[in-house]
Amino acid sequence: MGQLTIRNLEVSFHTREGIIRAVDGIDLAIGPGEIVGLVGESGSGKSVTCNSVLQLLPCPPAQFGEGKIEWSSKDLLQLDEDKMRRIRGKEISMIFQDPMSCLNPFMTVLDQVAEPLIIHKICKPAEAKRKALEMLAKVGVHRVKEYPNSYPHEFSGGMRQRAMIAMALITQPALLLADEPTTALDVTVQAKVLSILRELCSELGVSVLFVSHDLGLVAELADRVVVMYRGKVVEQNDTASIFTHPKHPYVKALIACRPTLETSDDRLPTVEDFINPGKETEKSPADTSPPKTSSKSAKTLVEAKRLVVEFTTDEGSVRAVNDVSIKIPQGSTHGLVGESGSGKTSLGRSLLNLIRRQSGEILFNGIPVGHKGHPHEKQFRKSMQIIFQDPYASLNPRLTIEQALVEPMIVHNLGSSKRERIKRVIDLLEEVGLGEEHLARYPHEFSGGQRQRICVARALTTEPEFIVCDECVSAMDVSVQAQVLNLLKSLQASRGLTYLFISHDLGVVKFMSDQISVMQKGQIVESGSAENIYNDPQTKYTQQLINSIPAANRSKNFSFTHPSVSPGP
Amino acid sequence: MRKLIISRVLQAVPTLWVIATLTFFMTRYAPGGPFDSERAIPEEIKIKLQSHFGLDRPLFDQYLLYLKNLLQGDLGPSFKYPEWEVSELIATAFPVSLTLGLLSLLIALMVGIPAGMIAALRKNSWVDYLPMSLSMAGICLPTFVLGPLLIYALSTQLGMFPPLGWYGPADWVLPSLTLGLFYAAYIARLTRAGMLETLQQDYVRTARAKGAKSWRILTKHAARGGLLPVVTFLGPAFAGLITGSFVIESIFFIPGLGKFFVTAAFNRDYTMVLGTVLFYASLIILLNLLVDLLQAWLDPKARQEK
Structure with a gap:
């Protein structure tokens, strides 16, 4: 079981426009079996941190500073490519955000899931395929059993991401890096994929670094949450404490400015409100107070009656909109x-x-x-x-x-x-x-x-x-x-x-x-x-x-x- | 797959008909005729010749007659080489051009693809700059310059290969090299661009994250996607290669098909022009079909769409 310790990691990108410090001296530790959530907005450096662990960033433009990434008494930043390669996919695996582009469209899903076993010479190809089938069944991708020659494009996004999870965990790694693994998925699919991930990781005792922009999502499975902002860690604490007692204004803002199902204010707080309190930041007309005209008394502006929209594809026609009526005051x-x-x-x-609509009527201000x-x-x-x-x-x-x-x-x-x-x-x-x-x-x-x-x-x-x-x-x-x-x-x-x-x-x-x-x-x-x-x-x-x-x-x-x-x- | 082949063959019929019609009337309306030459032949002989070949009949009748013969696979006699049928001329010259074309293509692929791949893998290093500069030079250097240069170096100076003629395998080397290197330059650049594009794909990063070695990433993950643009280019390129090159044939004195394309047009050898054009068009159609099949084999998504 491995312990990952990141000490004072600095990553900068040398571009024509100048040097961008993407990660600016962060410390992070993941113990064996622990699930750590890494939260931040785009550009906060969370993905760069994640990719640095496996040395997947192209260098140049990326450059590393003084820091260390320690993994079972080795500094990953000092390893040569061949030693690093032996760790990738075997001791530390990774799953990525977009399951559409992260699976090879030219290779069958089965081959791709079996590949880590073959690369790391854990077993013979035939045995690897058998294990891959087992693993795919475990994550609920049953189609491969019926059609072993299916390619990624024949699967939905959720199924592909399940296959990615199977691929990452097939070698029973000690650590899984999950970089926004459910961001591209629908909510219901996201919930399923997340529960599969949670169950499988606990079953195999894999520790996880779960990277996401969504604090609420991270709370679903992380033991501990680390929040990054502009390349720095601004707060880290166990999940419950982060939500109940956030300390850093940015973390407070992150929690406040997302509308939940209970939000009933007319205006959402923004990050600016927390970081520069008292300053008037919204240039837009702030007056949101006039009470809305009650929708009952207002006249209908847009109305659709029994709207049908069809698209014809190679497989036949699809009813995208099927007999929908709607009235908007x-x-x-x-x-x-x-x-x-x-x-x-x-x-x-x-x-x-x-x-084009197939049938139905649209009225705007009562005029068809x-x-x-x-x-x-x-x-x-x-x-x-x-x-x-x-x-x-x-x-x-x-x-x-x-x-x-x-x-x-x-x-x-x-x-x-x-x-x-x-x-x-x-x-x-x-x-x-x-x-x-x-x-x-x-x-x-x-x-x-x-x-x-x-x-x-x-x-x-x-x-x-x-x-x-x-x-x-x-x-x-x-x-x-x-x-x-x-x-x-x-x-x-x-x-x-x-x-x-x-x-x-x-x-x-x-x-x-x-x-x-x-x-x-x-x-x-x-x-x-x-x-x-x-x-x-x-x-x-x-x-x-x-x-x-x-x-x-x-x-x-x-x-x-x-x-x-x-x-x- | 079978549906694709059948539909393509059926599509080929109207295409060839349109090409035949256009070529027929365009050559007929071009000034001059097959029996006009610098030394005027006596008028009565000319009339006799024209009536022998049916040129005195109404144009539309000639067209219908030509189509009728064409349907029976008869391309007619050559006007310029009266003792030869057009199909006989093509049948003698095509094997020569085919040999030359195949050899050139082999050289082009064997030089171009590895050069492009290495350049893409080691982007912005000397193994990128050197082959890419050479290939730029190769594209800029016309074959009528490269040919004589090769003759001078490998034949005149080193005496390794005969400078011209088409008698045995030793004669094949220089012309195929000239033509092949020219195409290799294109293929190297296409390969490099295609591979660079593919190597940036997310799934290549996934392969790295699995711990795959560079060689495995290149052959198993990137090659298929990276070579798709090359495959697209191969269809028309191959058709051009095996139908012969007038320039190469002139430099090396090769009895290939290429010269007919030029001389037939100059001589207003109506049947020969039509014959070569139709032959070339059929080849293009056939090779594009092969390219599509090859693409479908490489790309599972295209396989499904077709």
């Missing part, structure tokens, strides 16, 4: 929850008439929205906008912010002169917390949160009444997410906007929405007020969705009753 937010493939995005896009090419199409386009999930992909990298924001106004003939349009763009930028100085810049010069603010501003250029927010905060760190959610809420209050808010995150949807619909397999299985859905879920699927959320993300005052993993012998 003016000035309210309708939340749409469901797992990937449930049809939420298709529903959102067909409401905007961005994709026709198919593409309809005479009123342009008018509808102007009143309905969309904010996409990935602000990196949804802004044209070759247009400046000014060009990107002026374009919709030109299309819709808004504003009489160039000057007037630019003035409106500046007003909008200020409204979302940016400014005139950003006009001439290109998207790559902004952070993810800023880009999403630009996307919000772009959606507002045509003065729309209705905005579809399609997973618009899913790719963000919790602190940035809080800022964008606050912005959306305050804009709704000041402009009377109507939102369709699509997300897989029940907590976020609950925070944003008045009404919630739960989608599964193209149909709305449950619909009701946000409070009711959460307090009294009617369908099994909704219950399952709620139960799959890590306890800490469900409620701030959760108790640690999860089956904690007992330390190995």
